[in-house]
Amino acid sequence: MQIRLTVLRPRAGAGLPASATDVLVTAPVGTALGALSVALAGAVGVRGPRSATHVHLYAGSERIDDRTPLGHPPLLDGAVLALGEPDPQALAAPGEAVTELRVVGGPDAGGVHRLHGRQVRLGRSSEADVPLDDPDVSRLHLALQLAADGSVTVHDLGSTNGTLLDGSVLGEEPRPLPVGALLRLGESTVTLAASSGPARATTPDGLGHLQVGPAATAVRPAAASAEQPAPPAAAAPSRTRSLLSRTLGRPTTPAPAAPDASQEQLRVRDRQAAALRERFPDPAALLLTALGPGPRLWERVPAHPDALTVRLGTGDLPGGPGTAPGTLLPAVPVTVDLTACHSLGLTGPRERVLGLARAVLAQLAVLHPPSGLSVVVVGADGRLPAEQRAEDWSWALWLPHLRPMRGQDCRLLFGLDATQAEQRLGELLDTEEPLGATLLLVDGDVGSPEARAALARVLRSDVRVVCLAETTAQLPAGLGAVAELTGEVATQLTLRAGGEPVEGVALDAVSRPWAERLARALAPLRESAPVSRGPIPEALRLLDLLELDTVTPAKVSARWEGLPSTTGTATALLGTTRDDLCTVDLAGPESPHLLVGGARGSGKSELLRTLIASLAVSERPDRLSLLLIGGQGPSLAACAELPHVTALVDAAADPRQAMLTAEALLDELTHREELFHGRSFASWYAGQALSAKVVSPRGSAPAGAPAAPPAAIATVTAPPPRLVVVVDDYEALLAPHSPAGRPLARALAAVAQRGGRLGVHLVATTGHPEQTADTELDEAAQWRIALRSDHPADSDLLIHVDDAAAVADTTPGRGYLRRPDGAVLAFQTARITGRIPRTATLRPTVVALDVTQLGTPPTRRPVRELGNGPTDLALLASALQRAAAD
Numbered sequence: 001m002q003i004r005l006t007v008l009r010p011r012a013g014a015g016l017p018a019s020a021t022d023v024l025v026t027a028p029v030g031t032a033l034g035a036l037s038v039a040l041a042g043a044v045g046v047r048g049p050r051s052a053t054h055v056h057l058y059a060g061s062e063r064i065d066d067r068t069p070l071g072h073p074p075l076l077d078g079a080v081l082a083l084g085e086p087d088p089q090a091l092a093a094p095g096e097a098v099t100e101l102r103v104v105g106g107p108d109a110g111g112v113h114r115l116h117g118r119q120v121r122l123g124r125s126s127e128a129d130v131p132l133d134d135p136d137v138s139r140l141h142l143a144l145q146l147a148a149d150g151s152v153t154v155h156d157l158g159s160t161n162g163t164l165l166d167g168s169v170l171g172e173e174p175r176p177l178p179v180g181a182l183l184r185l186g187e188s189t190v191t192l193a194a195s196s197g198p199a200r201a202t203t204p205d206g207l208g209h210l211q212v213g214p215a216a217t218a219v220r221p222a223a224a225s226a227e228q229p230a231p232p233a234a235a236a237p238s239r240t241r242s243l244l245s246r247t248l249g250r251p252t253t254p255a256p257a258a259p260d261a262s263q264e265q266l267r268v269r270d271r272q273a274a275a276l277r278e279r280f281p282d283p284a285a286l287l288l289t290a291l292g293p294g295p296r297l298w299e300r301v302p303a304h305p306d307a308l309t310v311r312l313g314t315g316d317l318p319g320g321p322g323t324a325p326g327t328l329l330p331a332v333p334v335t336v337d338l339t340a341c342h343s344l345g346l347t348g349p350r351e352r353v354l355g356l357a358r359a360v361l362a363q364l365a366v367l368h369p370p371s372g373l374s375v376v377v378v379g380a381d382g383r384l385p386a387e388q389r390a391e392d393w394s395w396a397l398w399l400p401h402l403r404p405m406r407g408q409d410c411r412l413l414f415g416l417d418a419t420q421a422e423q424r425l426g427e428l429l430d431t432e433e434p435l436g437a438t439l440l441l442v443d444g445d446v447g448s449p450e451a452r453a454a455l456a457r458v459l460r461s462d463v464r465v466v467c468l469a470e471t472t473a474q475l476p477a478g479l480g481a482v483a484e485l486t487g488e489v490a491t492q493l494t495l496r497a498g499g500e501p502v503e504g505v506a507l508d509a510v511s512r513p514w515a516e517r518l519a520r521a522l523a524p525l526r527e528s529a530p531v532s533r534g535p536i537p538e539a540l541r542l543l544d545l546l547e548l549d550t551v552t553p554a555k556v557s558a559r560w561e562g563l564p565s566t567t568g569t570a571t572a573l574l575g576t577t578r579d580d581l582c583t584v585d586l587a588g589p590e591s592p593h594l595l596v597g598g599a600r601g602s603g604k605s606e607l608l609r610t611l612i613a614s615l616a617v618s619e620r621p622d623r624l625s626l627l628l629i630g631g632q633g634p635s636l637a638a639c640a641e642l643p644h645v646t647a648l649v650d651a652a653a654d655p656r657q658a659m660l661t662a663e664a665l666l667d668e669l670t671h672r673e674e675l676f677h678g679r680s681f682a683s684w685y686a687g688q689a690l691s692a693k694v695v696s697p698r699g700s701a702p703a704g705a706p707a708a709p710p711a712a713i714a715t716v717t718a719p720p721p722r723l724v725v726v727v728d729d730y731e732a733l734l735a736p737h738s739p740a741g742r743p744l745a746r747a748l749a750a751v752a753q754r755g756g757r758l759g760v761h762l763v764a765t766t767g768h769p770e771q772t773a774d775t776e777l778d779e780a781a782q783w784r785i786a787l788r789s790d791h792p793a794d795s796d797l798l799i800h801v802d803d804a805a806a807v808a809d810t811t812p813g814r815g816y817l818r819r820p821d822g823a824v825l826a827f828q829t830a831r832i833t834g835r836i837p838r839t840a841t842l843r844p845t846v847v848a849l850d851v852t853q854l855g856t857p858p859t860r861r862p863v864r865e866l867g868n869g870p871t872d873l874a875l876l877a878s879a880l881q882r883a884a885a886d
């Protein structure tokens with residue numbers, strides 16, 4: 001496994017900052033922190049004999065136990081480990097249920113401050129308890145006073161530009177500050193909030209990530225109600241007039257309400273303003289959502305009405321229905337819909353533009369799931385030093401949205417030099433089918449004439465683009481919207497999106513440490529779907545897909561205990577498609593049988609072994625039996641130890657056993673028909689659940705079923721399990737020179753025709769689809785797989801399209817699944833006869849992360865397996881046997 005950590009070197013002296021190094025750790029699953037700590041200390045230059053015995057690592061203020069396995073909390077992707085002393089930042093973390101002061105807008109937005117002590121001063125000075133990097137804020141601007149009963153008052157400290165409390169001027173006399181009231185100082189807006197809501201449940205996966213369930217629909221903003229004003233998007237010229245210049249620092253105007261508004265109209269105004277602020281969350285709310293993670297994390301799935309709408313700042317916007325004419329909603333979000341305008345330019349002094357761009361990326365990353373939005377960051381402007389570009393964007397390396405998910409040849413979707421930029425832009429143009437949306441962020445020039453030409457083409461594609469520049473003239477031509485930072489200190493912006501410009505918007509900008517904190521909180525989070533979209537992997541391990549990388553009897557028993565007590569299942573996980581797990585459900589209503597074809601060496605036998613192992617994990621042996629028949633050799637012998645396997649027949653080597661098996665199979669079908677009295681396996685089981693008793697009408701032991709007592713003794717017996725008959729080299733049984741095979745082939749034909757209703761399923765492989773065409777199985781099997789085929793006609797016979805003929809012979813196990821509904825999906829079979837990957841036994845390595853290199857192709861080392869030791873199948877069989885015996 002690989003995870004990224006940050007190691008903090010101890011401070012050289014009190015008051016000095018700790019220096020941090022980001023590292024990539026590669027280590028076998030289950031490696032304990034103790035095995036890494038010396039290497040982690042070495043990464044920040046702490047070496048020598050003392051480091052071997054005296055390395056203590058802290059997560060926040062807590063010392064981490066050396067036995068904590070890597071990949072388990074707190075050792076997750078993005079974790080910060082402080083060496084030798086608690087993390088000095090830890091105390092500043094916003095905590096649980098206390099009153100919080102949140103900076104919800106302005107040039108230094110996003111801060112969340114727990115209120116401690118009796119007095120809290122806000123100002124530009126570093127002496128302030130809550131420092132604000134806003135040029136229009138005085139050094140010590142205002143003070144909050146906390147009373148013992150928890151109430152809060154506020155007063156101005158004689159600031160130059162004054163303070164507004166909910167639109168009215170605040171003097172030096174203390175006034176109560178209720179939760180939710182807006183304080184505006186300089187271009188910043190702050191508010192008091194009760195504690196943040198409950199965190200969303202997450203599940204550690206042991207590999208450095210936390211799985212997050214889908215967003216709760218209840219928390220999504222409701223569609224615009226009759227009372228709500230239209231969303232404050234930039235592209236609506238009708239409201240441009242009403243976006244007034246901000247009033248602070250200039251002659252102060254009262255709260256923006258119409259003079260003759262009634263009490264009810266004012267309440268409507270307040271509700272509308274609150275609804276808009278809720279709908280487009282401020283930076284502080286976003287940070288808390290990432291840290292929680294809160295219920296709104298990744299709520300904007302592609303169909304969400306506000307998907308790809310970004311908030312750029314706040315302004316006073318006209319009220320909606322129910323407010324008095326001329327009413328303005330104070331300090332509500334001003335947004336741009338990137339779905340509508342496609343591309344957005346942000347211009348102004350570099351530091352401010354970067355602050356705004358960070359706020360834009362942060363909100364996209366918090367509100368959109370990585371499966372619905374990919375982010376590509378290109379910063380290759382040769383006028384800036386390479387180190388500067390890397391430093392400006394290093395915070396984004398923690399965002400999960402930058403992971404290459406479509407086969408892009410890089411570690412992260414960065415283009416931080418001309419070559420990387422050309423590569424990223426080329427990839428954007430090459431994507432044939434867009435999966436979710438893509439946002440390209442371009443910081444300045446893209447570095448080369450080729451890249452500029454490619455960017456011009458990207459701008460005409462479906463990719464959404466945000467470009468940053470110092471001046472509007474430096475932006476690429478034809479952007480859908482441009483936000484230009486204005487004002488003496490560039491803390492306001494003017495938005496142009498086709499209609500009249502929207503002026504005087506107080507921008508949302510966030511600092512780099514803030515953005516890094518938010519991105520780092522997102523780093524370990526993963527959507528709960530086990531496989532993400534992307535290219536089809538080249539190699540897969542079944543035990544990993546089954547989440548049984550360390551398989552134990554207890555884990556298997558727990559899985560079996562969780563099964564519903566209805567008819568036994570027969571669902572086999574085979575591998576993955578591009579988007580999802582690839583499974584075949586033989587017990588479903590669509591089709592009970594599966595036919596698999598492919599050329600020599602295409603991976604048919606391995607696919608059967610994977611299917612057998614997967615079926616065995618999916619169901620208890622008393623409810624699912626497996627009968628294995630090798631038409632031409634012992635390819636399935638490795639599965640014989642699974643407790644579900646009742647017989648292994650080598651038809652070529654043992655014709656007599658083949659004959660007996662054929663008879664037993666036919667007997668079994670007849671037995672079930674008599675037992676079920678015309679009902680199907682499923683409805684008979686449903687009946688059994690009611691009557692609870694079964695009287696066996698006859699007693700010969702059917703192939704693949706537990707032995708039953710002699711026919712003469714009518715007795716209560718276990719109900720028959722589902723039976724899956726698995727045949728390798730089906731065509732060998734059909735061959736004229738195979739006298740032993742022929743009776744078996746006849747029995748299998750009967751299974752294909754009659755077995756489905758009786759809970760008897762057939763899975764068979766063929767190397768020669770033309771020989772198995774038109775057999776009973778060919779006609780009955782609606783689940784069909786074509787692995788690599790030698791001829792298009794073979795593929796066509798199997799899956800009714802010839803795509804499998806184009807599969808490369810370097811990818812055994814790659815093929816196409818045709819489902820009963822006719823859908824054809826490319827997939828890769830997972831392996832079960834491999835051995836534990838060699839990396840599982842390697843010594844852990846710790847290497848420093850170099851941001852400038854993250855956009856380059858990763859070094860590829862072939863996955864090698866241990867040459868000795870048990871196969872995964874042997875490990876699984878042993879665990880299943882013990883689980884079955886318990």
Ligand SMILES: Nc1ncnc2c1ncn2[C@@H]1O[C@H](COP(=O)(O)OP(=O)(O)OP(=O)(O)O)[C@@H](O)[C@H]1O
Pocket residue numbers: 539540598599600601602603604605606607767812813814828829830831
């Ligand atoms: N899913 C897979 N992933 C990786 N390697 C695989 C996979 N499936 C098969 N292989 C490798 O490909 C080779 C051929 O596999 P296999 O014997 O399953 O093919 P086959 O189609 O049954 O061949 P034949 O028709 O000759 O019996 C083996 O070396 C196997 O290890």
